[in-house]
Amino acid sequence: MAMDSGAQQPAFRLSMLLYDSRYRSMTIQVFALFVLMFGAAWLVYNTKTNLEALGKPFGFDFLFNTAGYDIAQRPIEYSSQSTHLRATVVGLLNTLILAVMACITATVLGVAAGVLRLSNNWIVARLMTVYIETFRNVPVLIWIIVVSAVMSESMPAPSAFRGENATSSMLLFDSVAVTNRGVYVPAPLFSLDLGAVLGMPNLGTGLNWLVILGVLVASFWLNKRLLAHATAVQNATGIRPKTWWKSLLIFLAPLAALLVIFGFHAEYPELRGFNFQGGIQMRNSLIAMWIGLSIYTAAFIAENVRAGILAIAKGQTEAAYALGLQPGKTMRLVILPQAMRVIVPPLISQYLNITKNTSLGLAVGYMDLRSTLGGITINQTGRELEGMLLLMLIYLAISLIISTVMNYYNNRIKLKER
Amino acid sequence: MKKSVFLGTLATAALVAGYASAATLDDVKARGSLNCGVSTGVNGFSAPDANGVWQGFDVAVCRAVAAAVLGDPMAVNFVPTTGQTRFTALASGEIDILARNTTWTFSRDADLGFTFIGVNYYDGQGFMVNRALGVSSATELDGATVCIQTGTTTELNLADYFRINNMTYEPVPIETNAEAQQQYLAGACDVYTTDASGLAATRASFETPGDHVILPEIISKEPLGPLVRQGDDQWADIARWTLNALVAAEELGVTSSNLEQMAAGTNNPEINRLLGTEGDLGAMIGLDAQWAMRAIAAGGNYGEIFAATIGEATPIGLARGLNAQWTQGGLLYAPPFR
Numbered sequence: 001m002a003m004d005s006g007a008q009q010p011a012f013r014l015s016m017l018l019y020d021s022r023y024r025s026m027t028i029q030v031f032a033l034f035v036l037m038f039g040a041a042w043l044v045y046n047t048k049t050n051l052e053a054l055g056k057p058f059g060f061d062f063l064f065n066t067a068g069y070d071i072a073q074r075p076i077e078y079s080s081q082s083t084h085l086r087a088t089v090v091g092l093l094n095t096l097i098l099a100v101m102a103c104i105t106a107t108v109l110g111v112a113a114g115v116l117r118l119s120n121n122w123i124v125a126r127l128m129t130v131y132i133e134t135f136r137n138v139p140v141l142i143w144i145i146v147v148s149a150v151m152s153e154s155m156p157a158p159s160a161f162r163g164e165n166a167t168s169s170m171l172l173f174d175s176v177a178v179t180n181r182g183v184y185v186p187a188p189l190f191s192l193d194l195g196a197v198l199g200m201p202n203l204g205t206g207l208n209w210l211v212i213l214g215v216l217v218a219s220f221w222l223n224k225r226l227l228a229h230a231t232a233v234q235n236a237t238g239i240r241p242k243t244w245w246k247s248l249l250i251f252l253a254p255l256a257a258l259l260v261i262f263g264f265h266a267e268y269p270e271l272r273g274f275n276f277q278g279g280i281q282m283r284n285s286l287i288a289m290w291i292g293l294s295i296y297t298a299a300f301i302a303e304n305v306r307a308g309i310l311a312i313a314k315g316q317t318e319a320a321y322a323l324g325l326q327p328g329k330t331m332r333l334v335i336l337p338q339a340m341r342v343i344v345p346p347l348i349s350q351y352l353n354i355t356k357n358t359s360l361g362l363a364v365g366y367m368d369l370r371s372t373l374g375g376i377t378i379n380q381t382g383r384e385l386e387g388m389l390l391l392m393l394i395y396l397a398i399s400l401i402i403s404t405v406m407n408y409y410n411n412r413i414k415l416k417e418r
Numbered sequence: 419m420k421k422s423v424f425l426g427t428l429a430t431a432a433l434v435a436g437y438a439s440a441a442t443l444d445d446v447k448a449r450g451s452l453n454c455g456v457s458t459g460v461n462g463f464s465a466p467d468a469n470g471v472w473q474g475f476d477v478a479v480c481r482a483v484a485a486a487v488l489g490d491p492m493a494v495n496f497v498p499t500t501g502q503t504r505f506t507a508l509a510s511g512e513i514d515i516l517a518r519n520t521t522w523t524f525s526r527d528a529d530l531g532f533t534f535i536g537v538n539y540y541d542g543q544g545f546m547v548n549r550a551l552g553v554s555s556a557t558e559l560d561g562a563t564v565c566i567q568t569g570t571t572t573e574l575n576l577a578d579y580f581r582i583n584n585m586t587y588e589p590v591p592i593e594t595n596a597e598a599q600q601q602y603l604a605g606a607c608d609v610y611t612t613d614a615s616g617l618a619a620t621r622a623s624f625e626t627p628g629d630h631v632i633l634p635e636i637i638s639k640e641p642l643g644p645l646v647r648q649g650d651d652q653w654a655d656i657a658r659w660t661l662n663a664l665v666a667a668e669e670l671g672v673t674s675s676n677l678e679q680m681a682a683g684t685n686n687p688e689i690n691r692l693l694g695t696e697g698d699l700g701a702m703i704g705l706d707a708q709w710a711m712r713a714i715a716a717g718g719n720y721g722e723i724f725a726a727t728i729g730e731a732t733p734i735g736l737a738r739g740l741n742a743q744w745t746q747g748g749l750l751y752a753p754p755f756r
Contacts, residue, residue, distance in 0.1 A: 054531040068574040070589045080577035157605035180606050273561040274608050365591040379569035382530035
């Protein structure tokens with residue numbers, strides 16, 4: 001046998017797929033892929049045949065049928081005569097409203113608790129430890145139900161506000177009513193409806209709010225220019241011109257002018273019939289979800305913040321102190337900007353958690369996406385598969401959007417390496 | 419690789435589940451027990467007693483079916499379901515029969531893929547309010563906050579009723595009867611609405627039932643009945659005729675006390691056919707001749723079950739009303755056993 005054929009490849013034999021280590025991994029992967037595809041195809045096929053056996057064709061036509069049920073909290077116009085699709089949109093908006101509210105309060109609470117847990121004050125630091133450990137280690141559903149029970153069991157009924165010797169009274173100059181059906185707060189209204197004036201009555205006061213938002217953005221930009229100018233002056237002359245009153249003017253003057261032009265006024269809640277009418281009603285379900293999700297997730301965010309701060313070397317603080325910076329400024333100008341790099345990635349997942357946990361709304365009757373599309377609509381139409389698929393798709397989309405936005409923010413604040 | 423093993427297992431599980439739902443009767447016999455979906459607790463209709471044994475009007479239907487099929491009225495696994503989970507539980511095969519004050523409607527029968535096997539209670543939707551509110555009619559409820567069990571026909575009726583009468587309301591959706599009761603008693607809603615029988619049952623469990631009134635308006639027809647999956651006609655027949663047997667037994671005067679005596683043979687051929695001493699009706703639905711006898715022995719005939727669970731002598735205190743035999747001016751009318 002001549003051994004000089006080293007350069008020559010041996011002829012390919014089928015058994016080499018299994019015994020030759022060059023091909024074996026490939027074989028296994030292809031095999032695994034086939035099994036996976038077979039499994040997936042089988043599941044789809046099985047679902048399809050079973051649905052056919054039940055006489056339920058797959059389709060999303062049901063979304064265009066009349067929903068027939070009412071939703072208490074409706075950010076857009078909706079009645080029981082609207083379609084299931086519209087009910088779904090109402091649910092989606094309720095989910096988003098709750099998620100945004102809870103994300104904001106959880107962040108504020110969480111950052112405060114995280115910073116305070118590292119406080120040199122023994123009592124404050126221990127109090128925050130107790131808060132974080134208690135709230136983090138009890139399921140969020142229980143917190144939600146606790147808040148809901150406290151609201152409905154211990155707050156006065158609207159009838160307690162009635163009559164000469166009412167046992168309850170409204171707070172803050174008769175503008176806020178806390179009842180066992182929710183909290184009624186004044187509603188901001190405009191006497192000049194920009195949408196109607198411009199011939200777009202469908203937009204309602206939305207246009208007014210858009211204009212106000214636009215003006216605020218413009219003010220923000222102007223203020224930034226002002227500060228940049230102040231810095232330039234400081235760099236040139238060494239004296240920083242006073243800017244605070246200019247900033248105040250830039251923000252307040254256009255806003256106040258706009259509000260006067262629009263005829264801004266507040267509508268106060270008033271007891272009529274069974275309930276308070278007018279104003280904005282923040283229902284028990286919303287409050288329970290909001291507070292429950294906020295305090296629970298804030299405990300996690302607090303831990304993220306603490307971890308972020310502890311990740312910054314102590315030398316940074318000492319250096320800042322050596323330069324004569326006060327502790328507050330040290331935290332704000334030196335520590336937190338660096339800590340953000342550590343804090344933001346886990347913060348993204350906490351925001352995602354809040355958004356997904358809004359689906360617990362069903363427990364307290366909050367009409368979010370899970371309760372409308374995933375609850376009543378599925379129940380009334382019997383389209384479980386379609387409804388659940390749609391539900392999953394929407395939650396997936398929301399979550400992906402949140403992570404994209406937050407990742408963009410993360411890229412902006414992360415350490416720029418050149 | 420792990421993933422495919424997992425998926426393979428999942429597929430196999432689905433395969434088994436797929437085949438398992440072929441013939442419900444064989445499944446039930448092989449299992450030795452009947453899986454019966456009931457409510458999470460409505461006194462009188464389906465609720466566990468102090469010993470944890472399920473009792474009630476709907477429960478009795480399942481016990482009768484278990485007695486007819488398996489010979490043992492206690493061979494029933496009760497699966498508590500909410501208004502939202504009940505249909506999925508039945509469609510998926512988790513339960514064999516659903517007896518949970520479920521309204522027979524066109525779309526549930528046709529579109530959801532179920533077969534209603536009859537009506538065991540003719541009901542209608544009503545309202546309950548606190549007497550202190552001074553409301554005497556449902557037309558005075560404009561602007562009220564209404565507690566409502568979500569995923570039910572009552573939800574739709576309520577929306578229709580208030581819309582037709584140009585009234586507004588504030589719905590508070592609630593998952594179970596117990597939660598609704600708690601919310602209502604806490605005053606978080608002015609009105610609780612559900613089937614009138616359910617209201618009576620709920621009110622009976624209050625500390626001071628006299629403080630609450632059930633308004634005179636009945637705003638809907640709610641024929642409540644047990645249901646099974648569509649597509650298994652034999653199983654539907656068994657359930658349907660077990661219910662009919664209970665109704666027919668009352669009409670024919672067969673009670674749990676005279677059952678033995680009647681089963682020995684009577685001069686009424688209809689009773690003989692029902693109790694299996696004449697003809698062979700049981701074999702036509704895949705059971706033995708004594709199936710109906712065992713079903714009646716389980717809890718008595720329809721009238722006896724009604725009196726023992728929700729009748730006027732019980733705390734629930736419901737009159738027979740529409741649920742009397744057709745001979746007594748009611749709607750109960752069992753087709754002939756022939």
